[in-house]
Amino acid sequence: MKDEILHKIKGWLLNGVADFEIIYRLKIENKILINEEELNDLINEDRKNK
């Protein structure tokens, strides 16, 4: 589930979607509540795992 969401977020970011829009989309489309800090942590964690 986490990988699937992360894949989605990365796709949005590659297409230039702004952070606040991603937070809004996750809330509406996936019922996931996340703040900007948590979003950055998630992306950084994925980046380090590469």
Add this chain to the structure above:
Amino acid sequence: MIKNNIKIDLENIDKNIISEFVNIALSTSKIKKIVVQEKNGDWNLRTNINLFIFGEIGSTKSTLLNQISKKTNCKKPFTDLTYPALIGSIDKLTRQLLIGACWECKNSLLLLDEFDFGKRNKDDIRTLLQLIEGGEYNKKLAAFSSPTEEIDEDLFYSFKNGEFNVKTRFSLIIVTMKYPYNSQNQELKALVSRCITLPFYPKKEILKAIAHGEPLFSFKDLTPKEKEIIVFKKDYKKIVDYVDNKNDGTNYLRIIGDCVRVFAVLKKHNLKMYDLIIKLGSKKFK
């Protein structure tokens, strides 16, 4: 303080680099699909590169747009783009459908001159955001006109039973005198995050050369032969590794996205362009 930063940024951005970005942006508007291969799956990347050019009054921004329009044969710059002008509208008297700029500029550039975000209706910008991200737009209108349908390969524009269904693709070039990074406007931030931002503050020598008739923009057709491009894992990895070494994490994936689009057009890794995209894309909003 802001001006000093801009001057530092400007040292490497001249009209030739702007021309290169515009030529690449124009080419991306003609690409149907970019698929990026990654170890966890494929991504469909939006194809269009959008440019956000900002500069002082009298910095020849409008001249630049007019030259781009003339040399690339795209529509003349729009100065006041409202929702009806962008999507389309119905003439009240004749009930005729007036086709919007989003379709007229398909596979080409949509040029916006002196775009003032303060005066814009939020819906205008949101529609623009939707169109430059995926190119698809549907909306029901309380208006009647005879059905219209236009198809151009993978793109379409239709109005039936009071409903607009649009799939289009264009590269947006905005010029403005507003410095974008101090803005608190969410829509503007969203728009800037989808664009490569280019500060344009030509020095006196450049302005003097323009006054003597030197062109600001040079057109070069970079349109790739294939309209569906696959970016293989090795090329994607090369881009990711390059950005990774030069970026601290700010706008990291957005920068990778723009570098991939440049690669899709040029079919080779242009490190000079990547460096610029990294440098320009690493700027944060205040």
